[in-house]
Amino acid sequence: MAVAAQKITLSSSRDIPFNKLALSQSNVRRVKAGVSVEELAESIARRGLIQSLHVRPVVDDGGKETGMFEVPAGGRRFRALELLVRQKRLAKTAPVPCVVSEAGVDILIDEVSLAENIERAPLHPLDQFRAFLALREKGMTEEAIAAAFFVDVKVVRQRLRLASVSPVLLETYAEDGMTLEQLMAFTVVEDHARQEQVWDAIKDNWAKEPWQIRRMLTETTVPASDKRAAFVGIEAYEAAGGYVLRDLFQQDEGGWLQDPILLDRLVSEKLKAEAEAVAAEGWKWIEVAVSFPYGHDHGLRELVGTPVDLTEEERATREDLRDEYDRLEANHAGADELPDAVDHRLGEIEEALRAFEFRPMVYDPAEIARAGVFICIDGDGSPLIERGFVRPEDEASADPDGEDGDGGGAMAGGVEPGSHQRAVITIGGEPSEPEDEDDEGDAIKPLPERLVIELTAHRTLALRDAVASNPRIAMTVLLHKLVLDCFGAHVSGCALEARVRDVHLPVQSPELGDSDSAKRIDERHEAWKRDIPLGQDDDRLWDWLDQLDQASRHALLAHCVSFGVNALYERPNPYSGTGISQQGLERRLREADRLAQTTGLDLVEAGWKPTVGNYLGRVTKARIIEAVREGAGDHAAELIGHLKKGDMAKEAERLLAETGWLPEPLRPTIEAQAVDGAADQDEDGMVLPDFLAGDDEGADDPVAAE
Structure with missing residues (x-):
């Protein structure tokens, strides 16, 4: 029972x-x-x-x-x-x-x-986060929630930020799929899709530390410690509509600026304002950049100025600071460590005394009229202004008696000492745009020099690939060079001076390395590098070359010769031993045209297309309309004529995508003459394309003005 x-x-x-x-x-x-x-x-x-x-x-x-x-x-x-x-x-x-x-x-x-x-089960942290969020959604302020639960307001904000992470990641955390520290790291951005994307990328990896998560989430932002942010100022950035995301759980050194495009625009505007202020001093040119590479002033003559004298008041202030500095050092001479207040004051005095050492310089007005200025951002975010650099082409010309023409005569460029001139301001390697892009007029101005160099870099790389793919032409190119050396005016003491030098491409657009030509060249180079016995006995390399079959010898010769191809445009420099003369530049471009025609080079087949980044966003509206008219017809050009420049460039990219249109620097000279309908000739009868031909618009020519 x-x-x-x-x-x-x-x-x-x-x-x-x-x-x-x-x-x-x-x-x-x-x-x-x-x-x-x-x-x-x-x-x-x-x-x-x-x-x-x-x-x-x-x-x-x-x-x-x-x-x-x-x-x-x-x-x-x-x-x-x-x-x-x-x-x-x-x-x-x-x-x-x-x-x-x-x-x-x-x-x-x-x-x-x-x-x-x-036996009391503690509340899961996620339940607390969601409870705080529910209270706020029902009308309680962060301060009221903090007061009700006797915690700091910062704690409430942290809990609310955690509750705002992607629901997918919150569920992962609830199921112990990630740690609280990892969840905290995801709060540095508010984009749920980006949070989930990063987690999917690392969840199965061993490397998923919180600092790695933060780095991946903020890789497209600008840290507030960046010198550009310090230069513009966080308040100015936020006033312009920018957003700064803060990490509530760690020291973030001011957070991250979420809109790099806005920041760069503000930087450009402020640098341009600095340049306009300096231009009032009468300089001939001003180059502006966020930073300049090492050696940017090589080949330029630096002016020697006279420091501005100190006033009596400034001298008295300097002596008082020196006395205070000596007194503080004497009072704490025996101390192992200075008090914080004393150490801070000594630093302030050193900074003030340093300012007295670096006084503004006074230059000769005649020298100012031919010299220029570099303006960039210093490491601490302050503007760095370097005055007084003279380019070789701006040096004073000699008078008929052979003496220097500094004595009040006309200067290089035709500017009289003391006469008024407007400085040519170059920002990021390109002439400063007009204030109102809609007022730039219908005239087609010459292409910016930097853009011409970038475009000819594309052509140079494509020519190298074309030469390397045609051993017969490569052999002809090499023999042509050797014949010039043997029968020309270039006679030297060596038995044979045939040398190919890999020509550096100093100015490149971002997509150049990903172009089809670059990929083929790299693949070809790596394949040869694996076979060639480099770094070993030189006799072995000779024997290896000697035993190559004829086809392999031709292919290797073509590959090596191709590295010497140089179809780059660069500014002629007739006053220095470095650089290229105008005649040399014309010869280089003429031979590049001949090489392109002989190899049958087609830049369209090589993969070049006009985009906003590589051309259309870099030229004037008149140039954009002209490009669409040439590539897509008059009707297409009329359809985009009313658009703003940014929208016009995007629409032009779409219209020209499959037309095979090329800008002047990428066309052979003969084709450029046929398309443009007008060209100039040099003294040798060489036809120059419009983008290199001289005209009467020297004041508006960004290349000539520089």
């Missing part, structure tokens, strides 16, 4: 006056942890006693109840109530909700206290 299981009987609950309660000595909690008693008392005063006390009757020696009750479970709540009574915010006889167990049960009172504490 089955025996019925005995039913459980739960302890009864009732209200007991507080003065009838006493804390049990069997309570297991001894170490303070978690919310303080004071904070718990404030919580009870605000919300009431949320959880009842567990009590047991106190009995005398005879086992009879005394009317008092001890509290084995709920000691912190008891102490919080006790604090409220002492503060006279709670009556001594106030009823307290209690669960009363029987005095004679077999369960030890210590067991009750231990079970009440260890």
Whole structure:
């Protein structure tokens, strides 16, 4: 016969006056942890006693109840109530909700206290984050939430930021798929799609530390410690509509600027304003950049100026600073370490004295009229202005008697000393754009020099690939060079001076390295590099070359010769031993045209297409319209004539995508003449394309003006 299981009987609950309660000595909690008693008392005063006390009757020696009750479970709540009574915010006889167990049960009172504490399941952090978010969505401010739970406002903001992470990642965290530190790292951006993309990329990798997550999430942003951000100023960036994302969980050195395009525009505008202010001093040219490469002033003559004299007041200030510095050093001469305030003051004095050493310079007005200035951003974000550099072509011309023409005569470029001239401001290698792009007029101005160099770099690389692919032409090119050396005017003391030098491409567009020509050249070079016994005995290399079959010898010769192809445009420099003369440049471009025609080079087949980045966004509206008219017809050109320059460039890219249109620097000379309908000739009868031909618009020509 089955025996019925005995039913459980739960302890009864009732209200007991507080003065009838006493804390049990069997309570297991001894170490303070978690919310303080004071904070718990404030919580009870605000919300009431949320959880009842567990009590047991106190009995005398005879086992009879005394009317008092001890509290084995709920000691912190008891102490919080006790604090409220002492503060006279709670009556001594106030009823307290209690669960009363029987005095004679077999369960030890210590067991009750231990079970009440260890069986309590802590709230998962994610539940707390979501609870804070729910309170804010119901109208509570961050300050009110912080006050209600006795935490700092920053803690509330951190919890709210964690709750705003992608729901997918929150569920991963809830299932212990990521750590809290990793979840914190994802709060540096608000884009859920980007957060999920980064997590998908690293979740199966061993390298998924929080710092790596932050680095991946912020790789397209600009840190506030960047010198560009310091130059513009965070307040100016935010006033222009920029957003700075802060990391609430770590030192972020000011956060990350989320709009690099806006920042670069603000940097350009501020640098241009600096340049306009310096231009008022009368300089001939001003080059502006975020930073200049090492050696940017090589080949230029630096003017020697005279420092501006100190005023009597400035001299007195300098002496006072020196005296203060010596006094502070003497007072702390025996100290192992200077006090922070003294160390800070000494640094301020050193900075002030340094300013007296680097005084503004005064230059000869005649020299200013032929010299220029470099303006960039220093490492600390301040503008760095380097004045007084003269280009070789701007040096004073000699008079008929052979003496220097500095004595008040006309200068190079036709500028009289003391006459007014407007400085040519170049930003990032390109002439400064007009203030209003819609007012630039219908005239087609010459292409910017930097753009011409970039375009001819594309042509040079494509020509190298074409020569390397045609050994017969490569052999002809080499023989042509050798014949010129043997029968021309270039006679030297060596038995044979046939040498191919890899021509450096100084100005490159970003996509040049990813072009089809570059990839084929790299693949071909790596294939030969694996076979050639380099770095070994020279005789072995000779034997290896000697044993190559004829086809391999021709292919290797073509590959090596191709590295010497140079179809680059560069500014002629007739006044220095470095660079190229105008005649040399014309010869180079004429031979490049001949080489392109002989190899059958087609830049369209080589992969070049006009885009906003490589051409259309770099030229005037008139140039864009002319390109569309040539490539897509008059009707297409009329359709985009009303657009703003940025939209016009994008639409032109679409219209020209499959037309095979090429700008002048990428066309053979004959084709350029046929398309443009007008060209000039040099003294040798050579036809020059419009983008290189001289005209009467020298003041507006960015190449000539520089």
